[in-house]
Amino acid sequence: MLIQLTDIKKVFNQGRPNEFWAIQGVSLEFEPNRVSCLKGASGSGKTTLLSMIGCLSRPTSGRIQLGERVISSLPERFLTDVRRHTFGFIFQRFNLISGLSVLENIMLPAYPLGLPYKRLVATALHLLEQFNLLAKADNPVEWLSGGEAQRVAICRALINDPQILIADEPTANLDSKLSYEFMGLIDELRQSGKTILITSHDPEVFDSAVVDRVVEMHDGVVLT
Amino acid sequence: MMWLFLRKQKYLIDFTLSSLLRRKGKSLGLLAVYTLIVFMLASVTLFTHALRKEAGLMLQASPEIIVQRMQAGRHALIPADYLQRIGRLRGVTQKEGRLWGYYYDPAVKANYTIMTAGQVAAPLTEIIIGTGIARARGLVVGDYLTLRSQNGEAYSFEITELLNEKSELVSADLLLMSPQAFRRLFNIPEGFYTDLVLSVRNPREVRKVAEKLTLLLPDTRPILREEVLRTYDSVFSWRQGILFVLLTGSILAFVIFAWDKASGLSAEERREIGILKAVGWETADVMRMKFWEGMIVSLSAFLIGYLAAYAHVFYASASLFEPVLKGWAVLYPQFRLTPFVDGLQLATLLFFTVLPYIVATIIPIWRTSITDPDAVMR
Amino acid sequence: MRKSNTFLACVFLLLVGCIATLVDATHRKHLAVSDVESGTALVRQFGLTDLALFTEARYTRHLSQSDLHSAFQDHPVALEHFPSGSLLLPPQRMQ
């Protein structure tokens, strides 16, 4: 699914003294089935841009087109629907919910869809098997190591079988060996047909051979 | 369509239970307080309602009209010739004088209600007593009870019978003796009664009879059975009401507690909501999840509280209320109430307990649910 | 077992308990018919007018028969000296 951004602007605290233009007119296009990386220092607006693409927030002005559909003017109610069917998210600190088991964490994004329970569990177990986590299915997530938590986060992102994966600083909490492994997983996902968007200022990521395209951002505008 | 809806709700319940279990102490504390409140209110409701129904049923048989003579605003003995003065009132099928009064027994510091009965075999020496008196004085059939008369003489009476213990709610403190013994004990001359009792067959005529009586005998006041029943009816709902008002304090405290719990989210919980929204939960899903949280707590509390109250009132004879009802009285009837439960009681209870909780949490829940989904990325 | 199933099972049990109270109430009402009848018989026989719940004073014992000038009853809605009096509203016509 092609993602087109046209003149995207995003302002926080509009009309107040601390008004802040996080994104100041960005036009971009992301091809399907590629790995793209948004690179830039923290505060450059890459995360804000990614959250707008991922339907987590709405641009103040501009137009985001996802395939045939314009999503930039959709209210939150409907954005969510687009989001949960199209995007899978991997967050910086993995953001697993502690106290729940690995299996429950993975199934969380599918809860509002109301799939039959057995089918959902089967899908989740299949994913766990794929990522070598089957033995940990019933453990609470607090017991996991960093690498395992990362893989659980990927499983969670994949539970609804999204076309596009969004990873926000995925390697920030990993050592270089685990980061390398992570990029390997990303490569596998790309080969299975997913489109992947990553933000990072980690050279392990944007210099990786897996990444097809690097977009550099600074102060809310695209440099390259 | 319906199955989809039910499945969604089950997933939400799954998640809610997990998060409640994670904060076991807090959730159980809330549940305990809530259950206690439901238990108290339900006990009051069930108890007073059952008492009201029981009183209504039993007193259905009490006399239609009682005529008391008032002298200087006080209840006085009524001369027997008032029966003649009443004459033949249309609708009155029967009229007779009653003798009854109170006897203070210094031995146990109790007030007995003494009534007269015609069918005592040996009029001057035999009495029938209620089980409450028997218990207080440790008396059995065949024992003697000595009562001091008005002029200081002591009379001994043999107890020939105890009143049926099943009727203790009306008869615990009754002492039945013959009219002769009563007159001798209290020094009441022949030709006087405590009050008169009239039977009226047609209930529609009772008021008319009463109006005629007040014209005919201006120094008397008629007390109608329906008035008595109505009074008891309102007395018990009034009493229930006043207890509810008193318990409103605890309900309010609880509501504030619930509000506080719902609005004072920890950073951890806020992050969790953010994650849920980021991974694809819609605001409405989060609200529904929080709604289930309230539902799980209030439903459990309501059902457990109600069941406990039922057991307390109808199987443990409302033992927690006994000290309150008993007050300073020595003779307290032992009774097991017949359960009367109706939809109105349950609905009222529901409104008093579940509704404030729901209302108190709506806005905090909404505030939580509108957390920005991209909050976790910042 | 899935948590929601456990919970729904518990709620179901509690609901069954609640329905059981209704059944129990009807059942005991039938059992108590004779008790109530013995009470009613006594009421009819002696023309009783009140429950023997509050026996500490004359006017609390026969609430419907008490007059305006019983001891301590200074004011119809004055707070009562007796604990039970605080629970009872004076008879309607005395207000």
Next chain:
Amino acid sequence: MLLNPAIMALLLVSIVVCSMLMLASGFAIQVLRHWDIESGSERQLGLERRTYLISTLLIWAFSFELMSLLLFIYNAESMSGQFVGAMCATGVLNVNGWGWPTLFLKIAVFFSGAVWLALNYLDNQGYDYPVVKYKYRLLLAILPLVVAEFILQLLYFTNMDPDVITSCCGTLFSSQAEGVAAEVSGLPPRNMMLVFILIGVIVIVSGLRVALRVRGNWFFALLGGAAFVVALMSIVSFVSLYIYEHPHHHCPFCILKSGHDYVGYILYVPLFIAAALAMSVGALSSWRDKPSLTLTVNRVIPRLSWIAVIFFALFYLAAGWSIWASNLTMAEVW
């Protein structure tokens, strides 16, 4: 009479519902003033989030209101012992002039709430919130009803004087008595029965037409309302007579009691549901032309009308059955 727990509960519900609606209306006014779906500004985002709160508040408010309607009738029933001559709920409602108006307002609030919730559902299906302004204007129109209900109910309960002699259903509904209720029961049962059957047939046929062809929605909605009124009048005028098997007992509430096998619930519940659904069909059908709603409306309306038709049919079957199974013969009375 204010210290009766059920009365306190009813007043509590009224106060709560009133304040919930006022709160919601306050928000609704802001939405009406600043709504701009095209904008992605923070204010618009805030307003959109407010709609969740308003919906939740109103869903609860209207469900409380429904429960309070039931409680109101139960309570009237249970208080009949405390009034001279009031033998059932009718007598208690007659204790003063506010009883019946309160009941009618409660019913009105029930129906407007049902219609509002239907619109709210519809609005949440369209990606551009097409009904939003209309929906909130309707909310502002419902608010006075709820406030009036609160005031009337308060007047009703505070003006209850337990010593007033009120007429019980026996005397109230005898044909000589005056007032609305008496006029209803004085209607010639034979004509009433004809109207009852006629409107029953028409409403079911028109409902089927909506369900199958999505035609004549407004006609069905209006008929649903009319059928509701006629049904209530018929219950007072002749259905109740057959249930009580007594030629002069017209009370519409006693049929809810156990003595009559709770047959009232089988009559009233389907009737209320069916009428509410029929009215909702009318409210929804005017939004068929909105591009973002056409699909939803075309999907929802037949479904709603099917359910409405089924419940109307249930009601008429229940009414017919209770007349047929009755031992009462009206031959001499008519």
